[in-house]
Amino acid sequence: MTGVSPRERVAAFVPRNPAWEKKSREIFERQSFMRMIGVRIATLAPGYCELELPYRDDLCQQNVYLHGGVVTSIADTSCGIASSTLLAPDAGILSVEFKYNMMAAAAGERFIARGRVVRPGKTLTVAESAVFAIKDGVEIEIGRMLATMMFLEGKGGMQGAAARARRRRLSVWSTRVSAITWAI
Amino acid sequence: MTGVSPRERVAAFVPRNPAWEKKSREIFERQSFMRMIGVRIATLAPGYCELELPYRDDLCQQNVYLHGGVVTSIADTSCGIASSTLLAPDAGILSVEFKYNMMAAAAGERFIARGRVVRPGKTLTVAESAVFAIKDGVEIEIGRMLATMMFLEGKGGMQGAAARARRRRLSVWSTRVSAITWAI
Amino acid sequence: MTGVSPRERVAAFVPRNPAWEKKSREIFERQSFMRMIGVRIATLAPGYCELELPYRDDLCQQNVYLHGGVVTSIADTSCGIASSTLLAPDAGILSVEFKYNMMAAAAGERFIARGRVVRPGKTLTVAESAVFAIKDGVEIEIGRMLATMMFLEGKGGMQGAAARARRRRLSVWSTRVSAITWAI
Amino acid sequence: MTGVSPRERVAAFVPRNPAWEKKSREIFERQSFMRMIGVRIATLAPGYCELELPYRDDLCQQNVYLHGGVVTSIADTSCGIASSTLLAPDAGILSVEFKYNMMAAAAGERFIARGRVVRPGKTLTVAESAVFAIKDGVEIEIGRMLATMMFLEGKGGMQGAAARARRRRLSVWSTRVSAITWAI
Numbered sequence: 001m002t003g004v005s006p007r008e009r010v011a012a013f014v015p016r017n018p019a020w021e022k023k024s025r026e027i028f029e030r031q032s033f034m035r036m037i038g039v040r041i042a043t044l045a046p047g048y049c050e051l052e053l054p055y056r057d058d059l060c061q062q063n064v065y066l067h068g069g070v071v072t073s074i075a076d077t078s079c080g081i082a083s084s085t086l087l088a089p090d091a092g093i094l095s096v097e098f099k100y101n102m103m104a105a106a107a108g109e110r111f112i113a114r115g116r117v118v119r120p121g122k123t124l125t126v127a128e129s130a131v132f133a134i135k136d137g138v139e140i141e142i143g144r145m146l147a148t149m150m151f152l153e154g155k156g157g158m159q160g161a162a163a164r165a166r167r168r169r170l171s172v173w174s175t176r177v178s179a180i181t182w183a184i
Numbered sequence: 185m186t187g188v189s190p191r192e193r194v195a196a197f198v199p200r201n202p203a204w205e206k207k208s209r210e211i212f213e214r215q216s217f218m219r220m221i222g223v224r225i226a227t228l229a230p231g232y233c234e235l236e237l238p239y240r241d242d243l244c245q246q247n248v249y250l251h252g253g254v255v256t257s258i259a260d261t262s263c264g265i266a267s268s269t270l271l272a273p274d275a276g277i278l279s280v281e282f283k284y285n286m287m288a289a290a291a292g293e294r295f296i297a298r299g300r301v302v303r304p305g306k307t308l309t310v311a312e313s314a315v316f317a318i319k320d321g322v323e324i325e326i327g328r329m330l331a332t333m334m335f336l337e338g339k340g341g342m343q344g345a346a347a348r349a350r351r352r353r354l355s356v357w358s359t360r361v362s363a364i365t366w367a368i
Numbered sequence: 369m370t371g372v373s374p375r376e377r378v379a380a381f382v383p384r385n386p387a388w389e390k391k392s393r394e395i396f397e398r399q400s401f402m403r404m405i406g407v408r409i410a411t412l413a414p415g416y417c418e419l420e421l422p423y424r425d426d427l428c429q430q431n432v433y434l435h436g437g438v439v440t441s442i443a444d445t446s447c448g449i450a451s452s453t454l455l456a457p458d459a460g461i462l463s464v465e466f467k468y469n470m471m472a473a474a475a476g477e478r479f480i481a482r483g484r485v486v487r488p489g490k491t492l493t494v495a496e497s498a499v500f501a502i503k504d505g506v507e508i509e510i511g512r513m514l515a516t517m518m519f520l521e522g523k524g525g526m527q528g529a530a531a532r533a534r535r536r537r538l539s540v541w542s543t544r545v546s547a548i549t550w551a552i
Numbered sequence: 553m554t555g556v557s558p559r560e561r562v563a564a565f566v567p568r569n570p571a572w573e574k575k576s577r578e579i580f581e582r583q584s585f586m587r588m589i590g591v592r593i594a595t596l597a598p599g600y601c602e603l604e605l606p607y608r609d610d611l612c613q614q615n616v617y618l619h620g621g622v623v624t625s626i627a628d629t630s631c632g633i634a635s636s637t638l639l640a641p642d643a644g645i646l647s648v649e650f651k652y653n654m655m656a657a658a659a660g661e662r663f664i665a666r667g668r669v670v671r672p673g674k675t676l677t678v679a680e681s682a683v684f685a686i687k688d689g690v691e692i693e694i695g696r697m698l699a700t701m702m703f704l705e706g707k708g709g710m711q712g713a714a715a716r717a718r719r720r721r722l723s724v725w726s727t728r729v730s731a732i733t734w735a736i
Binding site: 394395396398399400401402403404425426427428429430431435436437438440441442444445460462463464465466467468469470 | 578579580582583584585586587588609610611612613614615619620621622624625626628629644646647648649650651652653654
Binding site: 026027028030031032033034035036057058059060061062063067068069070072073074076077092094095096097098099100101102 | 211212214215216217218219220241242243244245246247251252253254256257258260261276278279280281282283284285286
């Protein structure tokens with residue numbers, strides 16, 4: 001973008017958590033879906049996250065391109081992990097919403113999603129991601145996401161096993177519970 | 185929506201392809217990613233598609249809810265298959281872009297995405313999807329998508345094997361090729 | 369939408385503010401831009417707002433249809449006022465983000481935006497709006513919005529004159545101030 | 553964005569129309585709404601458009617900030633005019649959809665929208681815009697748009713007077729006409 005805000009020029013991405021890298025990597029590693037499809041963190045920095053996904057035959061849509069949902073998944077996660085580097089030590093994070101534009105066929109040997117915080121906030125953070133396909137070493141941008149993330153104070157999240165155990169104990173799932181969970 | 189357009193009242197979803205159901209099911213079955221995560225078509229009608237996905241431990245984000253990208257994937261596919269019922273016999277379809285709002289935690293035993301054409305067009309079709317989680321038989325809406333689909337005349341798509349073979353023959357992937365592929 | 373959530377079936381839009389109607393109308397009347405282009409509230413109910421705008425020659429884009437930004441403005445405001453009916457007495461509201469799909473030319477004598485709360489929350493509320501053009505008494509849906517609104521506790525907003533006066537006293541507008549204002 | 557596509561590096565924004573600047577300025581000047589609220593083109597280049605809007609009391613929302621719809625309007629137009637520089641001589645353009653994130657209060661003396669083509673295409677073009685408020689000479693980014701534009705071959709659009717005259721002659725506006733107009 002030709003116009004860069006003062007905020008971007010000072011690059012004010014100072015993590016509030018000294019252990020930001022450990023925390024962000026833990027959040028990523030707890031995402032079983034990322035592991036299952038084979039995504040890894042290629043680069044991690046305050047306000048920035050680059051994810052890499054090799055092509056696989058079982059991740060495709062009808063024309064044997066990567067499924068739009070798969071590409072969106074790595075874009076979303078790159079925004080979420082980039083934003084998570086700015087979390088307070090005891091805070092959690094969730095995606096509020098995103099928009100994704102598919103700009104070219106998702107064809108290539110590898111795919112890279114570069115997520116970046118655009119505007120950090122106390123409650124809401126705006127992030128964007130650009131997704132690239134790599135074929136014979138040439139990168140082409142295949143999509144772009146604009147996303148809103150939410151920070152949840154004092155809800156840093158549980159380790160997988162504890163969360164699963166707690167989920168099993170919940171015998172009643174009601175609209176009321178969901179509304180409380182959501183209405184932070 | 186309290187306000188319903190005349191177009192919706194007449195429900196003008198008359199398929200142009202007598203074999204619309206066969207074609208839409210084929211498009212769905214060629215999506216290896218849908219098969220891999222365990223999605224099936226629950227209902228299919230002109231302009232409408234309902235998909236169902238049982239919960240699985242390997243499709244989650246850090247809090248052991250279904251990953252936002254997985255939920256978005258079934259919402260996107262429900263919009264695409266709903267739109268595909270209105271394709272001409274020799275036409276193909278791709279997603280141009282979508283926006284998805286996560287409204288509640290994706291927790292439940294099963295998930296249903298109900299995709300619906302909002303506005304059919306010759307080139308562009310607008311569709312929406314509402315995603316529901318089912319827990320102990322109770323449905324709760326957990327997300328909503330607003331999407332744009334594109335119809336590609338005379339590009340009905342190839343069967344998986346043929347497409348894969350052709351893809352392997354392409355030894356050079358360049359911006360030029362991508363631009364041509366994309367710039368329908 | 370064929371699939372309706374239990375939440376929608378019980379229509380759980382119970383205002384927290386007994387004076388919700390007065391408050392929502394005040395918020396609307398303080399929007400100088402709505403007044404300037406000639407918008408009025410046609411219907412107001414908990415979780416719902418219908419706005420009406422007569423066609424005007426000075427609100428157009430290059431083909432003498434209503435400018436997309438004008439149509440988006442009434443869609444945004446219909447979502448915001450619909451959501452404002454659910455505000456606590458001392459709370460304020462702002463739009464976080466929205467997506468708008470233009471589905472047909474904005475041509476007609478009058479335009480109606482029907483905004484509706486999809487999912488109310490303590491901090492974030494999801495709303496949607498459908499916009500219709502009326503020509504010779506026939507309605508056609510010309511666009512649809514999916515939006516996220518934010519409730520600001522204890523920030524009910526100031527009357528116009530007081531706000532303007534305060535704004536004039538602020539002699540320095542800095543990134544810092546903006547960040548504080550925004551980072552609720 | 554750290555990751556820049558080859559396409560962006562070669563800056564492949566070569567206008568197809570030798571008279572691109574004249575055409576883009578004409579499209580802008582025919583937008584009565586831009587004139588009415590006081591927007592002017594500050595910079596115009598292939599694939600790029602910068603618009604400027606001075607603050608006005610009658611363009612506000614309830615807190616005396618610029619109305620979100622007004623800010624969205626200049627973002628949309630900056631995307632549209634930026635894209636229009638790449639039109640074929642006889643082609644027209646319309647906005648298909650956009651998403652806009654409000655990142656800070658729209659407070660300032662002037663507002664600038666910087667629109668830029670992200671991915672040009674034959675039918676669809678993806679563009680983005682960043683909107684800035686200027687207060688005492690300091691710029692702050694207040695919002696960001698991601699948009700889809702459509703090129704309409706052989707539909708370059710009519711001059712305002714001719715279009716208005718033609719519109720008056722249309723005595724019946726029906727769903728059918730709208731569908732034809734839209735379904736390019």
